[in-house]
Amino acid sequence: MQRGAPLLELRGISKSFGGVTALSGVDFTLEAGEIHGLVGENGAGKSTLMKIIAGVHTSFEGEMRIAGEAVRHRSARSARDAGIGMVHQELSVVPELSVAENVMLGVQPVNRLGLVDWPGMMRRARALLAELGINVDPRVPIGSLPLGMQQLVEIARVLSSGARIVILDEPTSALSPPEVEVLFGLLRRVRDSGRSIVFISHFLEDVLAICDRITCFRNGRLIETAPVPAIDKSWIITRMIGAGHEELEQGYTGEIRLDSKPGAPVVLACEAASGPGFREVSLEARAGEVLGIYGSMGAGQLDLARALFGRTALSGGRLSLDGRPLALRSTSAARKAGIAFVPESRRSMLFAQEPVYRNVSISILDRISRLWVKPAVEREIAQRHVEALGIRPPSVHRRLGTLSGGNQQKVALAKWLTHLPRVLVLSEPTRGMDVGAKEEVVRIVRALREQGIAVLVVSTEPETVLSLADRILVMKRGQVCEEFAGGTVSKDRLLAAA
Amino acid sequence: MSTSDSAVLPRSGGMGWLKGQLRNIAPFATLLVLVALFSIASPSFATLDNVANIARQVSVTAIIAVGLTFVILCAEIDLSVASVANAVGIMVAFFTLQDESVNIANIPLPGFAAILLALLGSLALGAVTAFGVTVIGIPSFIMTLAMLQIGAGICAMLVRGQIAYNVPAPIEMLGSGSIGPVPWIVVVAVLVLALGHVVLSYTRFGRYVYMVGGNREAAEYSGVNVKLVLAAVLIISAVCSGIAGMLGVAHFGSAQQDEFDNYLLDAISAVVVGGTSLFGGQGGIGNTVVGLLVLGVLNNGLDHVRIDSFLKILIRGLILLLALVINVYAQRLRAQA
Numbered sequence: 052m053q054r055g056a057p058l059l060e061l062r063g064i065s066k067s068f069g070g071v072t073a074l075s076g077v078d079f080t081l082e083a084g085e086i087h088g089l090v091g092e093n094g095a096g097k098s099t100l101m102k103i104i105a106g107v108h109t110s111f112e113g114e115m116r117i118a119g120e121a122v123r124h125r126s127a128r129s130a131r132d133a134g135i136g137m138v139h140q141e142l143s144v145v146p147e148l149s150v151a152e153n154v155m156l157g158v159q160p161v162n163r164l165g166l167v168d169w170p171g172m173m174r175r176a177r178a179l180l181a182e183l184g185i186n187v188d189p190r191v192p193i194g195s196l197p198l199g200m201q202q203l204v205e206i207a208r209v210l211s212s213g214a215r216i217v218i219l220d221e222p223t224s225a226l227s228p229p230e231v232e233v234l235f236g237l238l239r240r241v242r243d244s245g246r247s248i249v250f251i252s253h254f255l256e257d258v259l260a261i262c263d264r265i266t267c268f269r270n271g272r273l274i275e276t277a278p279v280p281a282i283d284k285s286w287i288i289t290r291m292i293g294a295g296h297e298e299l300e301q302g303y304t305g306e307i308r309l310d311s312k313p314g315a316p317v318v319l320a321c322e323a324a325s326g327p328g329f330r331e332v333s334l335e336a337r338a339g340e341v342l343g344i345y346g347s348m349g350a351g352q353l354d355l356a357r358a359l360f361g362r363t364a365l366s367g368g369r370l371s372l373d374g375r376p377l378a379l380r381s382t383s384a385a386r387k388a389g390i391a392f393v394p395e396s397r398r399s400m401l402f403a404q405e406p407v408y409r410n411v412s413i414s415i416l417d418r419i420s421r422l423w424v425k426p427a428v429e430r431e432i433a434q435r436h437v438e439a440l441g442i443r444p445p446s447v448h449r450r451l452g453t454l455s456g457g458n459q460q461k462v463a464l465a466k467w468l469t470h471l472p473r474v475l476v477l478s479e480p481t482r483g484m485d486v487g488a489k490e491e492v493v494r495i496v497r498a499l500r501e502q503g504i505a506v507l508v509v510s511t512e513p514e515t516v517l518s519l520a521d522r523i524l525v526m527k528r529g530q531v532c533e534e535f536a537g538g539t540v541s542k543d544r545l546l547a548a549a
Numbered sequence: 550m551s552t553s554d555s556a557v558l559p560r561s562g563g564m565g566w567l568k569g570q571l572r573n574i575a576p577f578a579t580l581l582v583l584v585a586l587f588s589i590a591s592p593s594f595a596t597l598d599n600v601a602n603i604a605r606q607v608s609v610t611a612i613i614a615v616g617l618t619f620v621i622l623c624a625e626i627d628l629s630v631a632s633v634a635n636a637v638g639i640m641v642a643f644f645t646l647q648d649e650s651v652n653i654a655n656i657p658l659p660g661f662a663a664i665l666l667a668l669l670g671s672l673a674l675g676a677v678t679a680f681g682v683t684v685i686g687i688p689s690f691i692m693t694l695a696m697l698q699i700g701a702g703i704c705a706m707l708v709r710g711q712i713a714y715n716v717p718a719p720i721e722m723l724g725s726g727s728i729g730p731v732p733w734i735v736v737v738a739v740l741v742l743a744l745g746h747v748v749l750s751y752t753r754f755g756r757y758v759y760m761v762g763g764n765r766e767a768a769e770y771s772g773v774n775v776k777l778v779l780a781a782v783l784i785i786s787a788v789c790s791g792i793a794g795m796l797g798v799a800h801f802g803s804a805q806q807d808e809f810d811n812y813l814l815d816a817i818s819a820v821v822v823g824g825t826s827l828f829g830g831q832g833g834i835g836n837t838v839v840g841l842l843v844l845g846v847l848n849n850g851l852d853h854v855r856i857d858s859f860l861k862i863l864i865r866g867l868i869l870l871l872a873l874v875i876n877v878y879a880q881r882l883r884a885q886a
Contacts, residue, residue, distance in 0.1 A: 362769065386772025399766040404830060405759075413760055414771040420753050466771060 056119030058083040058247050059104070059216055064113035066099055073099045077113070077273045079266065081216065086238060086248045088258040088279075090287055091268030093512060097251055100268075101218050104249075105137045106130030117216075136214030138205050140221040140349065146194025151176035153193045154208045179211050180204075183237055199230030203237055210241065217241065218249040223257045224349035227528070235261050253347035253549065255284050267291055288543040306539040311522040312340045313536065317374070318505035319390070319474045321359070324368030328354030329529040331368065336474055336505035341496060343520025344509045347549050351529035353395060356478045356509040360392035361385035372473065386414060389473035393463050395482060400463045403452030407442070407462055408433035410451050414466045436465035440495065457488040464495060475499060476507045481515050493518055513545050525549050572824035572831065572879035576839045576872070579822075583843065587850035594853045601730070607845035608738035609634075609797045611837075613816040615745040616789030618837045619782040621820050622749070622762045624829025625682070625689040627786045631813035632700030633674050634794030635806070639704050641667035641720060641795045642713035642804035653711050660717030664795070671791025674700065675784035682783060683776040689783070697813075704806045713804040716795070724799020734796050741789065746834035758782060762829025818865075819844050822872040828880055843868075 059081040066074040074096045081087050089097040102108045104115070106124030115122055117133055124130040144153050151173050152159070160171040176189040185203050193201055202222060209217050219238075223231050238248055238261060252258050258265060259279060266276040267290035274290045315337040323331045329351035336342050346352040357363050359370070361379030370377040372388055379385045385392070391414075394400050401410050412419065412429035419428050433447040440461045442454070451462060460480075467475060477496070481489045496519050500506055508519045516523055523535040525548040533548040567574070588595040613630045620627045643655045644663035658666070674696065681692040716724070723733045749755035761768045761778045769775050793812075798804040823840025825832025847868060851861045 360770070381774055381776070382769050383772045383774035383777075391772075392770060394770050398764075400770050402760060402763045402767055402830075404763050409756070409760070413756075413768070413773065416753050416756060422753065423751055424753055424756050 056116070057081060058118055060116040060119075061100075061104070062114050062116075064100065064103060064111060064115075066103060066108060066111040072271050074103075074111075074271045077271075079273060079276075081247050081249065083215075083247055084242055084245045085263045086242050086250055086261055088262035088265040089249060089251045089268065090253075090255065090258055090265060091291055095268040095291070096271040096273075097268045098220070099271075101137065101220070101249065101251065104130070104216070105135055105218060131212060131214070134213060134215035135218070136209030136212060136216070137218040138202070138209055138220065138222065140224060142198075142201055142205050144193050144201050144205055144208075147192055149190050150180075150187055150193050150196070150204055151189035153204055154179060154189070154211055156208060158212055175211075179207055183207055183210070184240060185237065197230070199226045199233065202226070203234065206237065206241075210246070214246070216247050216249065218251070220251045221253065221348060222250070223252060223254055224347065224528075231257065255287055255547070258287075259284065284547060285543070288546050291546070292542055306541050307517050308539050309521055309523070309535060309537060311536045312337055315339050318372065319359070319377075319507075320371045320374075322369045322371070324355075324358070324365050324370065326354065326358040326365045326367075327363055329358070329526070332526075332529075332531055333368075334524060334531065336507055338503045338505050339500055341500050341506040341508055341519050341521045343516035343523040344507065344526060345513060345516040345523055345545055345549060346511065346526035348511050350511075350526045350549065352509045352526045353478055353511075354529075355526070356392065356476050356507065357394070359385075359474075359476050359507070360390055362392075386472075390476065391467035391472035391474065392476045393467070393478060393480065395479035397456065397459045397463055401451055401459055403450070405451060406448050407437065407451055407454070408447040410462050411436055411447075411465050411469075415469045418470055432469050433465070436468060440465055441491070460488070461491075464492075468499075471499070471502060471504060474505045474507065476509065478509045479511070479515065480508060480519070482510075482512070489518070513542050517542060517545065568882040571882055572826065572876065573836065575875045575879070576822055576824045576836065576843060579872075580839055580843050580846065583846045583850060587846065587853060591850070591853035594850055599849065599853075601732075601735075603842070603845040603849045604735045604738075605732050606849060607819075607841045608732070608734040609793050609800060610812060610815045610819055610844070611738040611841050612741050612793035612796070613790050613812055614819045614837050614841060615741050615834065616782075616786035617816050617820050618745065618825055618832070618834055619749070619758060620689070620786045621825050621827065622758050622829055622832060623779055623782050624762045624765070624827075625779065625782070626817075627678070627689065627693045627783065628813060629674070629678065629693040629696035629700055630786060630790040630816055631809040631811075632697040632704075633671060633787050633790040634797060634812060635809040636674065636700040636703040636707075636794070637667050637671045637791035638794035638798035638809070639707050639713070639804045639806075640670045642716050642798055643707045645713075645715045645717055647713050647715050651711060651713055653708055653713060655707075655713070660719060663717050664720060667795055668788070668791060671787050671794075672784065674791075675787025676780075678787065679780035679783040683780045701806070708805060710806070714802065716799050716804070720795050720799045722799075724796040725802065734800055737792075737796060741792070742834055742838060745837075749833055754778070754781065759830055762826075762831075764830070814869075815844060818869050818872070821876055822869065824876065824879065826880055827873075827876055831880075840872075 057080045061077060061079040064074055064077040077100060079100065091097045099108065103111050106127040106129055109124060109126065122133055124133065154176045155172050160168040160175065162168040173189055180187060180189060185207060187196065187200055193204055206217065222234060226234060242248060250258060250262055262279055264276055264278050265282065265287065267274045267287060269291060317335045318338050319336040321332060321334045323333055325331055332355055344352040358365055361382045361384055370379065377388060408430045411433040419425060430447050437445050437447055442458050442461050451459065481492050496506055508516060510516050523540060524531050525533040525545065527549055593599065613634060617627055617630055641663050644658045644666055646657035647653060647655060678692055678696050681687045682689045723737055726733045728736060749758060757773055757778045760773060761775050765775055794809065797809065801808060819840040820837050821827060822843050823836035825836045847865065851864065
């Protein structure tokens with residue numbers, strides 16, 4: 052180990068996926084004993100960089116040094132052996148196993164017979180947890196613990212495998228404020244023991260509260276690194292979304308006028324609704340208005356959308372449609388009540404093996420046929436949508452799986468357009484689309500709004516909400532924390548609220 | 550029209566289409582090869598009499614397999630079909646006047662009442678399975694395993710080790726009578742197969758069955774009442790088994806415990822050998838018919854060529870294994886095509 056060398060040093064890192072540049076010329080240093088925050092929008096390059104560090108991506112340009120020595124990971128395993136551990140947003144604990152077994156997963160001590168040394172394992176797990184100040188019985192199954200505690204145990208596991216660098220991806224997104232405090236206490240102890248932490252988060256308050264230094268990413272470039280006491284939230288946001296003309300083609304940097312319609316009749320109302328992933332959400336969707344619900348990953352807006360379509364049950368609160376109470380026991384009840392839903396993943400909406408026309412007709416089958424199916428009618432309806440939405444190739448017979456992603460998304464939308472719903476809930480409607488396809492979605496949603504439908508657009512991408520919504524709710528940790536109605540909104544104000 | 554027709558085919562053209570159709574072509578080719586083999590090996594195989602034999606031999610399996618096709622198309626399974634058939638067959642005998650020699654504490658009722666009660670019995674057994682799977686959420690594999698045991702229990706309780714012989718006259722006729730040269734049971738099997746085909750191919754419910762099997766989550770997100778569809782197919786399966794059980798008892802000439810034991814494997818084999826996907830959403834009654842004929846020809850043909858009867862059992866197992874391999878491969882090829 053060279054004296055004075057940073058714990059981790061990256062020079063000139065570039066990485067592209069099939070011609071699309073994900074990272075270009077990134078120089079990044081991580082000192083021993085620091086908590087280093089990484090911020091940036093989705094697709095800014097921070098996860099790609101972390102996957103390079105953790106050995107997930109092994110082909111890239113540039114060089115990497117750990118404690119002054121050049122390294123080149125061949126796999127995630129060799130990165131782990133070099134002392135790099137990663138805790139993903141989706142925890143990888145085994146819920147049925149005990150805390151001790153999870154902590155020692157893959158490194159269980161064995162006795163002379165090659166069997167698991169249970170007393171030894173308990174002893175070591177107990178010692179490690181005590182050292183980190185995690186107050187939990189190592190014998191209980193980890194699945195019975197709250198999520199925040201599971202996360203602490205997972206961090207303990209990464210440390211037990213000898214990690215000197217721990218990468219945390221969105222560690223606070225699912226935690227309550229007291230749990231966040233416990234996590235921060237643990238992270239400070241880890242730092243004070245000389246190990247380093249990379250803290251990736253959308254929660255700027257959290258990043259500012261725990262990190263020693265913060266690095267901002269934008270469009271695959273490292274924009275700036277600064278020590279925390281010197282900077283604040285607006286400093287970060289400016290660097291995340293960029294200022295000046297280079298971002299103009301993306302729009303949404305300036306003030307956007309909201310075309311809210313406070314006088315329009317309320318179609319769908321939600322009163323103090325709680326369910327898996329969200330709690331005490333109240334909202335009103337109005338006829339002819341697009342209500343955007345923005346929140347970062349895990350903020351609960353996607354869960355809320357599923358509940359509004361009857362996919363998951365509410366545990367509390369009330370729904371009403373046109374002023375009448377609404378109980379959604381199933382998705383078919385929601386559909387019959389006039390609620391339509393397009394989920395964020397196309398695969399969970401479409402039938403890849405079936406022709407286009409059957410994909411379009413499935414949700415209106417009970418309107419066009421009682422007992423017998425009428426394929427001729429289905430094809431004619433589908434043909435109309437294929438032409439109106441510009442679906443390529445324009446054949447209703449083609450197996451859906453052979454269409455491109457953007458065209459599949461249009462088919463997913465088309466199934467709700469024959470008999471217009473009262474409420475249309477769109478979850479991540481423009482995810483993974485190119486600019487042209489996004490504009491078409493905007494056009495379609497506007498057209499639906501003009502016909503008096505109450506549209507809800509739910510997304511983790513601020514651009515999606517800004518380009519579509521007339522009124523915006525911001526969700527954070529399962530609750531609505533701010534509303535933008537009337538007047539104007541800008542992307543930095545939206546990000547600041549989340 | 551020619552442009553849209555050609556658009557149906559994937560880019561790879563003919564080969565891609567063949568790959569997509571493998572699950573339909575393979576069973577049919579198997580059938581042709583078996584028929585050719587047995588025709589050469591035995592002069593008594595390819596006779597009109599023997600064709601009638603094969604048809605009669607697969608009739609009971611056919612009626613059970615129709616219901617099972619619905620269940621498997623939904624990517625579920627029903628292991629209770631043979632047991633339910635046995636139980637319902639015994640029920641109809643239980644409600645019929647038996648000879649003095651039969652020592653069963655039965656409840657003789659008029660024929661139509663006995664038939665009605667037995668049908669209601671099959672409906673009730675199907676409803677219990679449907680409740681367990683859709684409302685409680687027990688996987689169908691386990692739920693129908695329990696129902697298999699329950700059906701066996703009902704059989705045991707009703708006949709208590711005895712054998713009953715009499716069934717109501719209409720059942721007697723349909724199970725063992727003939728209309729001219731054609732056995733009634735073959736007519737019933739053909740009708741049930743035809744009805745199953747019409748329901749699956751031309752009705753809204755049939756479409757829902759395919760969609761639920763093809764992508765259950767997408768069906769849910771399209772506002773299809775998935776649980777209702779699953780409940781319906783499980784009840785259809787039980788009722789088909791019930792009909793097969795009643796006719797089967799008349800066909801065999803007796804109602805007793807364990808007399809349908811072979812039919813579970815036969816019915817599943819027929820559906821799967823025919824090429825209906827175990828992953829749901831692909832296949833249909835047409836496939837089941839081919840599967841039934843493959844099994845019927847195989848069982849019957851092996852008798853004609855005087856093969857070691859113990860080897861026969863092994864051969865059936867191997868054929869089933871082969872069909873499963875083709876089934877899984879067909880799924881993979883279709884996903885690629």
